[in-house]
Amino acid sequence: MSDLVLREARTSDLEAIVRLYAADTLGGHDDAWSEETAAAYAAAFARIVTSEDHMVFVAEAEGRIVGTFQVSVIPCLVDRGATRVRIEAVQVDAARRSRGIGAALVAHAEAWAREHGAAFVELASNAARADAHRFYGRLGYGQTHLGFKKAL
Numbered sequence: 001m002s003d004l005v006l007r008e009a010r011t012s013d014l015e016a017i018v019r020l021y022a023a024d025t026l027g028g029h030d031d032a033w034s035e036e037t038a039a040a041y042a043a044a045f046a047r048i049v050t051s052e053d054h055m056v057f058v059a060e061a062e063g064r065i066v067g068t069f070q071v072s073v074i075p076c077l078v079d080r081g082a083t084r085v086r087i088e089a090v091q092v093d094a095a096r097r098s099r100g101i102g103a104a105l106v107a108h109a110e111a112w113a114r115e116h117g118a119a120f121v122e123l124a125s126n127a128a129r130a131d132a133h134r135f136y137g138r139l140g141y142g143q144t145h146l147g148f149k150k151a152l
Contacts, residue, residue, distance in 0.1 A: 004101060006108045009056040014045055016065035020091045026128050057108060059101050067092040067101045071109050073116050085113035087123040106139055
């Protein structure tokens with residue numbers, strides 16, 4: 001997509017970002033933008049963007065937010081103290097998938113990771129996302145771990 005712009009997210013993008021997640025039927029995150037939820041999203045966004053170790057990015061096309069992702073730097077004691085970057089919440093507008101937006105988002109995340117001294121990047125994908133798993137495989141990602149999650 002020649003008109004695609006990748007940039008750091010701004011507070012004014014927050015509603016569009018959350019609506020991308022809310023439209024996702026496989027995510028299972030129960031996201032929804034409303035008067036009741038806006039403050040919680042704004043607080044989380046502020047915590048992310050005020051840290052140099054975290055960032056949210058958006059993909060914009062034709063004046064609309066069509067994709068997003070978040071990155072976080074994780075210093076580790078394993079791998080001889082290697083730094084890793086976790087790519088989170090990659091989302092592309094369903095109507096615009098298979099047009100290279102997701103690949104552009106991941107490439108941008110990888111470049112950001114390199115700039116932040118990462119030895120490698122990692123990501124997780126919902127077990128129900130067979131299409132996403134094939135996509136990440138095409139980009140060179142291998143399924144190396146089995147993840148677990150527990151609600152608190």
